Amino acid sequence: MDMTQLSNVLLEIFYMMIGLYMGITMVFTLKDTKHKTRIGTALFWGILSGIFIFGKFIPSTIIGLLIVVIAILSATKQINIGTLKQLDETFTNLKAEQLGLKIFIPSLAIAIIAMLIATFTEFSGTVAIGISATVTIILTFIITKAKPMEYLEDSNRMYQSMGSFTILPQLLASLGVLFTAAGVGDKISSIISGVIPSGNILAGVVAYCVGMALFTMIMGNAFAAFSVITVGVGVPFVFAQGGDPVVCSLLALTAGYCGTLLTPMAANFNMLPAALLELKDKNAVIKAQAPVAISLLVIHIFLMYTLGF
Secondary structure, eight states: OOHHHHHHHHHHHHHHHHHHHHHHHHHHHHHOTTOTTHHHHHHHHHHHHHHHHHGGGSOHHHHHHHHHHHHHHHHTTOOOOOOOOOOOHHHHHHHHHHHGGGGGHHHHHHHHHHHHHHHHSSOOHHHHHHHHHHHHHHHHHHHHOOOHHHHHHHHHHHHHHHGGGGGHHHHHHHHHHHHHHTTHHHHHHHHHHTTSOTTOHHHHHHHHHHHHHHHHHHHSOHHHHHHHHIIIIIHHHTGGGTOOHHHHHHHHHHHHHHHHTTOTTOTTTTHHHHHHTTOSSTTHHHHHHHHHHHHHHHHHHHHHHHHOO
């Protein structure tokens, strides 16, 4: 088995592991007799679990129909947080004092291990993250001496707190592919061409950076927005006027990240922290990031105009 095949096998295993975690959340939900939408929430986690575990063997049409079912469950507000085991504050404070700074070791390890694997092996970045996460789980057990049931309960707490946002990254990535295939980039190009003065480099740069930020806000994913905006704006209005494709592309992508800081569609970054911290204002993270994001977007425009040409 070569490295590519091994990488694909490991990737499937990691998807199955994620599916098992979701299946555990389904079991916890079904056992929760006080849950106000127990069946709908359990069905949501059961469908996701089945897709992640058996997705490779399920026809794409069936998966599409299952996604529609999930959308209906979300639209009818059938996906809710159930009864979660409350943490003993005295116990958690005592544990925090005992562990001290060692509590940060797993968080640092997951990034360092993933970087080393991705740098010095032929594994993809996704597989590297999967391997590092698995190693870090073992490391966490060693450091905290936690019981397996505590791990399962905390996994359930995290997934239930995320709720329907769990599937948003996958849907947004698919949306980017769909928009590109549908020729949205070409349509944007035709619209922009009637607005931007011919031969105006600054206007092209502004359109590229701001377009990346706005489209990322809509899609919640800068990578998905990149292909569409680069085809529709970057190529005809920046690259065609002498812009360095490498410099301008990199700056356009990071300009998109400015949009990531400003949108609830980027659930992993903005909505999930608010949910996990139980903030009353779900947009509190976005509001705190907005001044920095707008400032960075202006800086990106300046950098692309000065360094890209």
